[in-house]
Amino acid sequence: MIRIQKKHRRKDNKTIDTRQALFNAVLELMNRDKSFEAISLREVTREVGINPSAFYRHFPDMNTLGLELVSLSFKTLRQLLKDVRANPVQGSEVIRKSVETFVTYVLAHPRHFHFVIRARLGGVATIRAEIDSELRLLVSELSTDLARQLNTDTWSTEELKMLAGLMIGSMTRIVEQLLIDNRHHQNIVELIDLGEKQLRLILLGASQWRTHS
Amino acid sequence: MIRIQKKHRRKDNKTIDTRQALFNAVLELMNRDKSFEAISLREVTREVGINPSAFYRHFPDMNTLGLELVSLSFKTLRQLLKDVRANPVQGSEVIRKSVETFVTYVLAHPRHFHFVIRARLGGVATIRAEIDSELRLLVSELSTDLARQLNTDTWSTEELKMLAGLMIGSMTRIVEQLLIDNRHHQNIVELIDLGEKQLRLILLGASQWRTHS
DNA sequence: TGAACATGTCAACAGGTGTACACAATATAT
DNA sequence: ATATATTGTGTACACCTGTTGACATGTTCA
Numbered sequence: 001m002i003r004i005q006k007k008h009r010r011k012d013n014k015t016i017d018t019r020q021a022l023f024n025a026v027l028e029l030m031n032r033d034k035s036f037e038a039i040s041l042r043e044v045t046r047e048v049g050i051n052p053s054a055f056y057r058h059f060p061d062m063n064t065l066g067l068e069l070v071s072l073s074f075k076t077l078r079q080l081l082k083d084v085r086a087n088p089v090q091g092s093e094v095i096r097k098s099v100e101t102f103v104t105y106v107l108a109h110p111r112h113f114h115f116v117i118r119a120r121l122g123g124v125a126t127i128r129a130e131i132d133s134e135l136r137l138l139v140s141e142l143s144t145d146l147a148r149q150l151n152t153d154t155w156s157t158e159e160l161k162m163l164a165g166l167m168i169g170s171m172t173r174i175v176e177q178l179l180i181d182n183r184h185h186q187n188i189v190e191l192i193d194l195g196e197k198q199l200r201l202i203l204l205g206a207s208q209w210r211t212h213s
Numbered sequence: 214m215i216r217i218q219k220k221h222r223r224k225d226n227k228t229i230d231t232r233q234a235l236f237n238a239v240l241e242l243m244n245r246d247k248s249f250e251a252i253s254l255r256e257v258t259r260e261v262g263i264n265p266s267a268f269y270r271h272f273p274d275m276n277t278l279g280l281e282l283v284s285l286s287f288k289t290l291r292q293l294l295k296d297v298r299a300n301p302v303q304g305s306e307v308i309r310k311s312v313e314t315f316v317t318y319v320l321a322h323p324r325h326f327h328f329v330i331r332a333r334l335g336g337v338a339t340i341r342a343e344i345d346s347e348l349r350l351l352v353s354e355l356s357t358d359l360a361r362q363l364n365t366d367t368w369s370t371e372e373l374k375m376l377a378g379l380m381i382g383s384m385t386r387i388v389e390q391l392l393i394d395n396r397h398h399q400n401i402v403e404l405i406d407l408g409e410k411q412l413r414l415i416l417l418g419a420s421q422w423r424t425h426s
Numbered sequence: 427t428g429a430a431c432a433t434g435t436c437a438a439c440a441g442g443t444g445t446a447c448a449c450a451a452t453a454t455a456t
Numbered sequence: 457a458t459a460t461a462t463t464g465t466g467t468a469c470a471c472c473t474g475t476t477g478a479c480a481t482g483t484t485c486a
Binding site (some may be wrong): 441446450451456 | 457458459460461462463464465466467468469470471472473474475476477478479480481482483484485486
């Protein structure tokens with residue numbers, strides 16, 4: 001049984017949450033171009049500066065660490081969406097501002113997003129499945145948001161999900177280009193521009209959906 | 214120096230191209246849920262049934278094998294596009310038929326597509342870069358195709374790439390859902406349907422681009 | 427203070443890894 | 457048939473891996 005309590009401190013008086021340090025180590029190693037599957041337990045502990053055996057005080061294995069990292073990362077993302085829904089963007093440049101907010105948020109938590117983007121298609125099936133279900137949840141939530149703005153006579157539930165999937169897919173692509181191998185001189189402003197235009201085009205298509213017979 | 218000639222045969226009289234067998238072994242192992250980075254040289258040779266040292270007769274290391282696998286896989290994809298351009302789809306259901314053709318092609322070469330989809334965001338930087346540049350090429354090609362069909366007064370080169378990127382991104386998503394963890398009861402017909410609708414919506418948006426002020 | 431717990435170290439294990447080198451077998455070409 | 461190039465085997469090396477069990481340290485609470 002592993003129960004974590006943060007009451008203990010190290011003798012150097014610094015409050016170190018080793019558990020958190022282990023998370024960070026994994027994120028750091030992935031940032032250095034390693035896929036999660038290729039990161040060894042010993043590597044992680046080496047990064048943190050503890051003995052390999054100490055790892056087991058916090059997680060039974062790397063796999064469960066990965067799973068917790070998924071839910072941790074999505075907590076970050078859900079917070080963003082909660083904020084956005086609380087203060088909905090208004091005015092003429094809704095789309096541009098939304099994309100800007102999103103990109104800013106991603107850049108404020110690059111490691112978490114980087115991890116999710118990578119692990120989504122990575123080698124560990126359980127982690128992939130977890131991310132997949134989180135993303136499906138996101139699509140569903142966005143669908144109900146969209147339902148409020150669109151004519152539900154012309155839009156079936158299925159079609160709303162299709163539209164939401166398209167939008168989230170587009171944003172996912174932006175994040176990928178933002179965080180991975182971004183030496184293609186694509187600066188942030190250009191990417192925001194790209195994202196804005198893609199979303200605009202999608203919503204333009206949506207506005208015409210089925211009015212074209 | 215490694216020079217490959219296929220003149221040699223094994224004593225059992227079967228013509229075995231070990232080089233090809235090594236490729237297949239990697240694809241097979243990735244199919245069994247391993248990321249490329251996590252596949253060891255020894256594993257590959259074990260799968261083929263040769264001594265680990267024999268690997269070096271064909272590739273200097275796993276990395277270059279991966280790179281060659283990329284160009285091999287894209288050769289497959291380019292063939293598809295060449296065929297499509299030679300026999301362009303006509304008639305009322307252009308989009309649906311295109312998506313069907315594409316999906317059929319993917320399912321005919323699942324391993325190659327599976328490999329590319331996975332390695333695109335995988336841990337090996339050189340491989341990622343290679344796939345990235347191949348995909349950019351695809352986007353460019355599609356852009357010029359689209360340029361012939363759209364009004365080049367309202368569409369700049371940049372915007373054509375934006376549109377092409379959106380279309381290819383959508384199709385990429387379809388392939389991901391088609392080949393990875395597809396236990397979400399999403400059968401092929403449903404996926405084709407999804408892809409068709411997304412493309413239709415995108416092209417609907419494109420047809421209205423900038424006629425709206 | 428002392429018991430209980432949380433968290434760490436250390437040493438050891440069996441096994442997997444990449445790679446090098448000497449050698450054997452096979453196929454091709456003269 | 458013999459020489460040469462190609463492709464394989466066998467062995468060995470030093471290194472990294474996950475996991476274990478026994479032990480030490482520090483912290484909390486009664």
